[in-house]
Amino acid sequence: MLTVSHDPTAVESSLLGRELICPLCPGVLKPWGFGTQRTIRCGTPVKNQRFTPRRGRCNECATTHILLPALFAARRADEAAVIAHAVELNIAAGLGFQKIAANLDRPATTVRDWLRVVKAKATDMLSAFAARVHRATAEALGFWPAPADTVGANALGMLMAHARVLAHVHQLRAPGAVLNVTWHHGALMAHGPWLFSTVGWPDRVQHQPALPPEV
Numbered sequence: 001m002l003t004v005s006h007d008p009t010a011v012e013s014s015l016l017g018r019e020l021i022c023p024l025c026p027g028v029l030k031p032w033g034f035g036t037q038r039t040i041r042c043g044t045p046v047k048n049q050r051f052t053p054r055r056g057r058c059n060e061c062a063t064t065h066i067l068l069p070a071l072f073a074a075r076r077a078d079e080a081a082v083i084a085h086a087v088e089l090n091i092a093a094g095l096g097f098q099k100i101a102a103n104l105d106r107p108a109t110t111v112r113d114w115l116r117v118v119k120a121k122a123t124d125m126l127s128a129f130a131a132r133v134h135r136a137t138a139e140a141l142g143f144w145p146a147p148a149d150t151v152g153a154n155a156l157g158m159l160m161a162h163a164r165v166l167a168h169v170h171q172l173r174a175p176g177a178v179l180n181v182t183w184h185h186g187a188l189m190a191h192g193p194w195l196f197s198t199v200g201w202p203d204r205v206q207h208q209p210a211l212p213p214e215v
C-alpha cells in the first residue's frame with residue numbers, strides 16, 4: 001500500500017507513466033484493477049462517502065499495492081482531516097477525547113483510539129519528521145519549531161514545520177504559486193498511509209488491509 005495524490009487523474013497519469021515506484025523494490029507500478037469498495041466517514045457532521053481504491057502491480061516483484069489517496073489513512077474509517085482535527089483539539093487546545101468526540105460527531109472510543117496511537121507514536125513521529133525537516137532544505141533552521149512542553153506537542157509542531165517546508169519548496173519551484181499544505185496531508189504523502197496506525201513506525205508496513213472492513 002502506498003499513499004498517492006487525492007486527484008484520481010493524477011494517479012492514473014502516474015500509473016500509465018510508470019512513475020510510481022514499488023515500496024518493496026526498485027520496480028514501477030502498472031495499473032492492476034481496484035481494491036474493495038469501502039465507506040469512509042467524512043466531515044462533521046458525518047457524511048458517508050463510498051470509495052474504491054486503485055491498485056497497482058509491480059513490474060519486477062509482481063506484488064500488488066493498494067493506492068490510497070492522501071485523504072485517507074490506512075485502516076481508519078474516517079477521513080484523515082477529521083483525525084488530524086481531533087489531534088489538534090487534543091494537543092493544541094487541550095480537549096479530552098469525550099469533548100472532541102462530541103465536537104466531531106464521532107464515537108468516543110474511536111477518538112480515544114486515535115489519540116492513544118498518536119501519543120504512543122509521538123516520539124517516533126518527532127524523530128522521523130525532524131529528520132525530514134532537517135534534510136529538506138538548507139534553510140531548515142528557519143522552519144524549526146520552538147520546543148514545547150510535551151512530546152505530543154513537539155511532534156505536532158514538527159509535522160507542521162514539515163508542511164511549511166513542503167509549501168516553501170513548492171513555492172521555490174513555482175514562484176507566485178500559493179500552496180497550503182496541511183500537516184496531515186504532507187505527513188501522509190511523506191510517511192505513507194500508516195500515519196495514524198499502531199503499525200508502520202518507524203518503518204512502513206506492507207500486506208495489511210488498506211481500509212477497515214465494512215460493518
Ligand SMILES: [Zn+2]
Binds near residue numbers: 025027028059063
Ligand atoms: Zn516491486
